[in-house]
Amino acid sequence: MEERELITRVLAGDPSAERALYDAHVDRVFRLVYRMAGDMDKAQDYTQETFIRAFSRLQSFRGDSALSTWLGSIAISVTLNGLRKVRRRNERELDLDAAAPVGHTVREAEPDLKVRLNQAIDDLPDGYRAVFVMHDVEGYTHEEIATSLGVHPGTSKAQLFRARARLREVLADFAKD
């Protein structure tokens, strides 16, 4: 079924078309959200929120971009907002925990590249991380990323360049080995 026809049927209230739209896009949305959230519960919540918003706003979808790109932009917005909220809550809890510091003297083994890389990606600023995950991990094009994040393709390229540079910097000692 053509995308346009599917949208028209969803707007007309056809439940089977809603399900077809969901089935066609849920894997891609869930993959992206999970990569960003790194947690099953959050990934499910954000994916659900993405589709709830998409169905309620489908009328305003103008068709300037592919439906998958439009869904990606909602998914990334929902995910980044959700993660910001979680981070703020965690910071508040950490402030309380910091009041009673406990000496942590256990020396951990030097993590391997994969573990260090995961940590380094987690530590990237949201914008860089989104571009890095979308491009290098999930294979989105710069045009898709730009539309999803509401930036110019040049900005997406620049952010990817900076994200990679930062990761190289953090993991530089592996290059020396």
Place this chain on the structure above:
Amino acid sequence: MMDDRLDDQLRDAARDYNEPPETPREEMWAAIQAERAGIKEAETTENDLSVLPIRRFRHFRRFTVRPLAWGAGIAALLALGIGLGRLSVHRPRTTPAPVAVAAVAPRVSSTAYHLATTEHLSQSETFLTLFKASVRGQGDERLASATARQLLATNRLLLDSPAASDTRTRLLLQDLELVLAEIAQLSSQPRSRDLQLITEGMEQGGVLSRLRTAVPAGTSATQGAL
């Protein structure tokens, strides 16, 4: 050379970053359906109450609407009277139990959130009204993107607030976020097609009319003026 090797290692290792499990399709679909059914129900209930003023303005000559409008007016007056009465009654001071303090805190927070939201919605309504008038009159929209960015920041704070529990307000803030983001992204020389798409988007989503409905009368400076 070393950079190239590290880049290759990075790319390989990044593929495993937060490797997603199988998509729990059915579980999420059931949750989406349940949530949407809840939203529809909430909207139906709210619409029954909120369409009255709109109907009154559109069909003010139709007799059948008048009793409803009068009823709503009397109910509002009664509520106001009861509220004022309760506030003005002098009660002897009693030492509040500790549990009462805990019970009051969320209400204060919710009131503060409500006030902040009303103020924000009022400012957004004024801004969008002026923006729309400016587009019609071929005015200078460049300043609009700066204002939209400020409003967008407030909008996101309100959406992220733990007090944002009202479904209707959340949906309005979410739709408003989309419009404000579009205006915020306007370049220094916006194309007329961009402006047209933004105003069309506003109209399709009924954002401005929903803002006017959400903002209490008298809060906005431009309400009904343009």
